[in-house]
Amino acid sequence: MTVTPxxxxxxxxxxxxxxxxxxxxxAIIGAAWILFGGYTLxxxxxxxxxxxxxxxxxxxxxxxxxxxxAAMGQSxxxxxxxxxxxxxxxxxxxxxxxxxxxxKLGLVTSVVAGGIGGALMMAITCLFVTLIYTYGMxxxxxxxxxxxxxxxGDTQAEYKSQGTEGHGxxxxxxxxGVIGGFLGGLGGTLIYYALLKVYEAxxxxxxxxxxxxxxxxxxxxxxxxxxGMFLVNAVLAAYNITGTTEGFHDPKFARxxxxxxxxxxxxxxxxxxxxxxxxx
Amino acid sequence: xxxNIVIGIGITAxxxxxxxxxxxxxxxxxxxGSQGDPNSQVQLAPQMGYVHRxxxxxxxxxPPAWGLWVALGAGxxxxxxxxxxxxxLALALGCVIATLVQGVYATTAYLGRMASLAKxxxxxxxxILKSMTTVTMAHAFIAIFTSVTMCYLMNAALGHPFPLxxxxxxWGIALGAAGSATGNPIYGKERQYQSQKFGAGVPVAASGTxxxxxxxxxxxxxxxxxxxxxxxxxxxxxxxxxxxxxxxWRTVLFEPFWAGWGAIFVGLILILIxxxxxxxxxxxxxxxxxxYAKPEGxxx
Amino acid sequence: MTVKVxxxxxxxxxxxxxxxxxxxxxxxxxxxxxxxTMFNAFTFSFFGGLAAVAAxxxxxxTIKTLCSYGIGTGVPSVGMISxxxxxxxxLIATRFSxxxxxxxxxxxxxxxxAIIGYMANDVIMMKIPVMRSSMTxxxxxxxLMLMGFAQMATSSYSLVHLVSTQTSLLGLPVAxxxxxxxxxxxxxxxxxxxxxxxxxxxxxxLGPSWQQDRMLMLAAECGFLSIIPVAFMSIAYLSVxxxxxxxxxxxxxxxxxxxxxLCLSKRDAAAWLDAKPIREPxxx
Numbered sequence: 001m002t003v004t005p006x007x008x009x010x011x012x013x014x015x016x017x018x019x020x021x022x023x024x025x026x027a028i029i030g031a032a033w034i035l036f037g038g039y040t041l042x043x044x045x046x047x048x049x050x051x052x053x054x055x056x057x058x059x060x061x062x063x064x065x066x067x068x069x070a071a072m073g074q075s076x077x078x079x080x081x082x083x084x085x086x087x088x089x090x091x092x093x094x095x096x097x098x099x100x101x102x103x104k105l106g107l108v109t110s111v112v113a114g115g116i117g118g119a120l121m122m123a124i125t126c127l128f129v130t131l132i133y134t135y136g137m138x139x140x141x142x143x144x145x146x147x148x149x150x151x152x153g154d155t156q157a158e159y160k161s162q163g164t165e166g167h168g169x170x171x172x173x174x175x176x177g178v179i180g181g182f183l184g185g186l187g188g189t190l191i192y193y194a195l196l197k198v199y200e201a202x203x204x205x206x207x208x209x210x211x212x213x214x215x216x217x218x219x220x221x222x223x224x225x226x227x228g229m230f231l232v233n234a235v236l237a238a239y240n241i242t243g244t245t246e247g248f249h250d251p252k253f254a255r256x257x258x259x260x261x262x263x264x265x266x267x268x269x270x271x272x273x274x275x276x277x278x279x280x
Numbered sequence: 281x282x283x284n285i286v287i288g289i290g291i292t293a294x295x296x297x298x299x300x301x302x303x304x305x306x307x308x309x310x311x312x313g314s315q316g317d318p319n320s321q322v323q324l325a326p327q328m329g330y331v332h333r334x335x336x337x338x339x340x341x342x343p344p345a346w347g348l349w350v351a352l353g354a355g356x357x358x359x360x361x362x363x364x365x366x367x368x369l370a371l372a373l374g375c376v377i378a379t380l381v382q383g384v385y386a387t388t389a390y391l392g393r394m395a396s397l398a399k400x401x402x403x404x405x406x407x408i409l410k411s412m413t414t415v416t417m418a419h420a421f422i423a424i425f426t427s428v429t430m431c432y433l434m435n436a437a438l439g440h441p442f443p444l445x446x447x448x449x450x451w452g453i454a455l456g457a458a459g460s461a462t463g464n465p466i467y468g469k470e471r472q473y474q475s476q477k478f479g480a481g482v483p484v485a486a487s488g489t490x491x492x493x494x495x496x497x498x499x500x501x502x503x504x505x506x507x508x509x510x511x512x513x514x515x516x517x518x519x520x521x522x523x524x525x526x527x528x529w530r531t532v533l534f535e536p537f538w539a540g541w542g543a544i545f546v547g548l549i550l551i552l553i554x555x556x557x558x559x560x561x562x563x564x565x566x567x568x569x570x571x572y573a574k575p576e577g578x579x580x
Numbered sequence: 581m582t583v584k585v586x587x588x589x590x591x592x593x594x595x596x597x598x599x600x601x602x603x604x605x606x607x608x609x610x611x612x613x614x615x616x617t618m619f620n621a622f623t624f625s626f627f628g629g630l631a632a633v634a635a636x637x638x639x640x641x642t643i644k645t646l647c648s649y650g651i652g653t654g655v656p657s658v659g660m661i662s663x664x665x666x667x668x669x670x671l672i673a674t675r676f677s678x679x680x681x682x683x684x685x686x687x688x689x690x691x692x693x694a695i696i697g698y699m700a701n702d703v704i705m706m707k708i709p710v711m712r713s714s715m716t717x718x719x720x721x722x723x724l725m726l727m728g729f730a731q732m733a734t735s736s737y738s739l740v741h742l743v744s745t746q747t748s749l750l751g752l753p754v755a756x757x758x759x760x761x762x763x764x765x766x767x768x769x770x771x772x773x774x775x776x777x778x779x780x781x782x783x784x785x786l787g788p789s790w791q792q793d794r795m796l797m798l799a800a801e802c803g804f805l806s807i808i809p810v811a812f813m814s815i816a817y818l819s820v821x822x823x824x825x826x827x828x829x830x831x832x833x834x835x836x837x838x839x840x841x842l843c844l845s846k847r848d849a850a851a852w853l854d855a856k857p858i859r860e861p862x863x864x
């Protein structure tokens with residue numbers, strides 16, 4: 001029996017599944033409200049983790065990834081896997097955000113610093129992809145999904161070489177990449193910051209140690225959880241895109257509501273367990 | 281954070297240089313081993329009837345694989361540092377073990393994929409295994425060692441809160457992502473499909489028809505390696521080097537201003553500069569190369 | 581153009597491998613923890629590594645079952661989601677005593693994995709028959725792998741033990757919290773070791789002439805290869821005799837499985853050529 005890999009992913013939404021997911025999300029938030037005694041630090045951290053996960057899932061939809069055909073100049077986008085490229089950008093952003101958090105700069109500054117770090121990495125990567133295509137391979141950028149680039153108004157069809165679906169990084173894909181990197185870095189740093197605050201507050205009592213001594217443990221725990229949750233949400237979003245997308249101008253982008261609901265619920269489950277590690 | 285801003289900038293520059301070497305070595309290693317998205321063509325070619333002598337190193341994509349090698353090198357180094365081994369020795373030992381793991385993974389990937397293509401008559405070439413593996417391991421060691429040293433500097437000298445192993449994973453994944461994004465098109469389109477016309481993408485109908493006979497004799501992955509080292513490698517190096525250097529530079533130099541917002545604004549300005557350069561290159565390509573067909577034409 | 585993956589009937593059924601893998605993993609973890617406690621030693625920590633090997637063998641077959649349907653993205657993403665969900669379950673299980681922790685891990689991982697599987701299959705609408713069960717399985721596998729690695733590196737999987745180091749080597753005290761398994765983030769290395777090791781066997785042997793026994797042997801080889809660095813890293817946490825036992829067990833296991841894998845590849849290959857030219861197939 002031969003089963004050829006089909007690009008799966010049905011179109012449309014499953015209302016029952018969506019409703020169940022929202023119910024699950026509300027149930028977990030409600031349980032957390034009761035468990036953690038109202039609007040406390042721990043509860044706020046859970047909300048932050050849920051939001052961060054959804055931001056990651058949403059941001060992955062912006063990143064232009066062409067997969068294997070892009071490596072041959074057959075389709076536009078970056079020639080890497082979408083989940084791992086988003087992870088690379090998000091983690092580079094997390095690096096910068098963690099630096100800012102360590103310098104005690106507060107939630108907003110750390111999170112935005114993380115976002116800018118992710119956006120910067122994607123900007124440099126996308127720039128070099130364009131430079132390679134232009135100066136190294138002599139191929140202009142062309143999109144295969146739209147007739148006219150939505151941001152610059154450049155026509156695309158005549159710059160597409162024969163037999164291909166487009167190549168390179170049209171400007172909208174570049175912009176999409178930067179936005180995706182920003183949202184990924186933002187979400188990842190938000191998860192990290194929230195968990196860090198919970199662990200810094202709860203671990204000293206748990207381990208009978210001073211607050212300053214457990215900082216390395218809190219940082220490391222929050223870091224590995226942030227990476228783990230980032231990857232789960234990025235892979236779920238990658239399943240939604242079925243592997244390749246040109247960015248926000250791709251018709252596949254309209255699928256993002258499903259991913260938002262899925263990542264919200266998945267982040268809620270993972271988040272409450274992550275918080276319970278210290279708060280149990 | 282760093283007390284002395286001059287030392288901070290010096291370490292930043294050093295880290296950027298290490299990152300550049302790492303990026304270049306990463307790209308050449310992944311082209312000698314044929315990893316990542318271009319490898320799908322190496323996999324496809326025998327199924328289209330084109331038996332080849334290319335090393336088919338199918339170890340996941342580049343970002344997770346490089347996340348593993350660098351995190352492994354960093355984690356081992358951290359463990360050795362814990363038992364008070366000299367730092368340089370600890371870093372080198374950790375990276376040697378990580379490289380050995382990489383080499384073993386490479387051989388199992390080649391054997392597995394080639395044996396599973398037996399139905400199409402693709403043999404397993406043992407001499408390819410024997411000659412390519414050590415070369416790819418050598419490049420991997422360069423990339424792993426420079427990356428782990430860079431992470432060590434970030435942790436020990438610049439005071440980043442993340443432990444060495446976590447930094448290793450983060451920068452390993454970023455290295456794989458940046459290196460594969462920049463280097464894969466050159467390897468995939470220019471080298472594997474050298475017979476296709478320059479200046480256009482590969483048509484879908486030509487998939488699988490990779491070049492198998494080289495300038496002299498039959499092509500193997502070393503031929504792909506030196507080609508990648510001409511352009512793909514250095515540009516991947518500059519890409520990753522810029523990523524690391526600018527990320528550190530804007531933080532070390534500008535974070536003290538406006539409670540951290542100085543670094544954010546500098547980051548924004550840098551993003552805008554790169555956006556302008558990208559737009560310039562895109563417009564230059566459109567104007568210099570011209571369209572493939574008339575704008576109203578239906579030549580697709 | 582993608583690679584055609586043929587679902588070959590025959591070979592050991594997946595359910596058999598699943599139950600055998602789960603049983604073997606749990607037995608090894610309990611053996612390691614129980615023997616260490618009974619003899620108040622570190623030398624039986626290598627059982628944690630063997631547990632991880634069993635989990636990797638099980639996991640490779642799960643990934644093969646899932647990816648045979650064509651998930652649209654690559655195989656490595658399943659490895660990432662496995663460890664991503666597994667690490668959360670493993671860390672909550674560390675809060676419990678040594679005889680309860682593996683059971684708690686399995687229960688929590690089943691819940692997390694089932695929810696993620698439901699999200700992937702029904703909300704994201706992948707609509708793959710085995711998606712929900714596979715996601716549940718890989719979450720359990722990821723968690724058990726990490727528990728095995730933690731046990732092999734530090735001889736225990738309780739949170740208090742994983743975040744602090746009490747050993748001193750050669751009379752020099754080792755760092756309190758910063759140098760521990762979690763403090764020094766060795767757990768990160770275990771995370772990515774597991775993520776690559778569990779998806780590599782199927783990824784490396786996929787193709788039209790895929791054979792299950794070759795894939796499972798490669799899974800065992802990947803498992804032993806992964807526990808060699810863990811044995812080296814345990815030098816920071818265990819006594820020297822325990823480290824030597826771990827290294828010997830992992831290297832010996834790796835040698836045997838790698839040799840077997842070479843033999844199986846030779847058996848399956850179209851030809852095993854040394855320095856011969858390209859052999860064009862008929863009609864080309």
